[in-house]
Amino acid sequence: xxxxxxxxxxxxxxxxxxxxxxxxxxxxxxxxxxxxxxxxxxxxxxxxxxxxxxxxxxxxxxxxxxxxxxxxxxxxxxxxxxxxxxxxxxxxxxxxxxxxxxxxxxxxxxxxxxxxxxxxxxxxxxxxxxxxxxxxxxxxxxxxxxxxxxxxxxxxxxxxxxxxxxxxxxxxxxxxxxxxxxxxxxxxxxxxxxxxxxxxxxxxxxxxxxxxxxxxxxxxxxxxxxxxxxx
Numbered sequence: 001x002x003x004x005x006x007x008x009x010x011x012x013x014x015x016x017x018x019x020x021x022x023x024x025x026x027x028x029x030x031x032x033x034x035x036x037x038x039x040x041x042x043x044x045x046x047x048x049x050x051x052x053x054x055x056x057x058x059x060x061x062x063x064x065x066x067x068x069x070x071x072x073x074x075x076x077x078x079x080x081x082x083x084x085x086x087x088x089x090x091x092x093x094x095x096x097x098x099x100x101x102x103x104x105x106x107x108x109x110x111x112x113x114x115x116x117x118x119x120x121x122x123x124x125x126x127x128x129x130x131x132x133x134x135x136x137x138x139x140x141x142x143x144x145x146x147x148x149x150x151x152x153x154x155x156x157x158x159x160x161x162x163x164x165x166x167x168x169x170x171x172x173x174x175x176x177x178x179x180x181x182x183x184x185x186x187x188x189x190x191x192x193x194x195x196x197x198x199x200x201x202x203x204x205x206x207x208x209x210x211x212x213x214x215x216x217x218x219x220x221x222x223x224x225x226x227x228x229x230x231x
Contacts, residue, residue: 149165
């Protein structure tokens with residue numbers, strides 16, 4: 001799905017400016033890294049896309065939908081088409097991998113046969129078929145991250161949003177996660193991810209959007225984590 005930020009400013013009470021006059025377009029099917037220091041506005045940008053936060057000024061559109069004008073009753077339907085992976089995974093510890101992936105679809109009243117088919121498909125896609133009956137505490141951090149990705153993919157979203165998906169992972173595991181995300185993107189899904197991982201950005205070159213104090217200070221196709229002039 002295409003994403004468009006038009007003059008977006010977000011101020012949290014009492015006077016914290018998280019985003020300031022952001023103008024940005026992300027085309028359908030793009031892969032975009034959002035980089036910047038802690039507190040630069042990266043997570044707020046993602047939360048705008050998932051409609052968890054509304055702009056103080058300006059508008060955010062995803063596809064043909066202006067998120068500011070979206071009715072509250074339409075938000076759950078919109079989020080079915082947005083795969084979200086949060087920093088803390090948000091897995092349910094007493095459920096198995098299969099049950100964690102199935103849970104969201106069951107809550108949306110997806111027919112049971114479809115739930116079973118989709119859950120098994122995405123679990124195999126992320127390489128966890130042999131772990132499907134294990135619970136999150138029995139898995140490594142990288143495996144838990146892959147469960148979170150599988151759950152986000154279960155509804156075949158058009159847009160995939162990931163907040164620091166390699167943040168606490170080692171080199172090899174981060175590379176495995178990136179291969180999954182690039183495969184998702186190759187299938188036509190728009191991917192937007194925040195990251196502090198310079199190696200990942202420099203190794204898997206894609207569009208880089210850099211934020212500083214809530215402003216877009218760099219927008220570079222096939223970019224590096226830092227501008228080439230600084231390398």
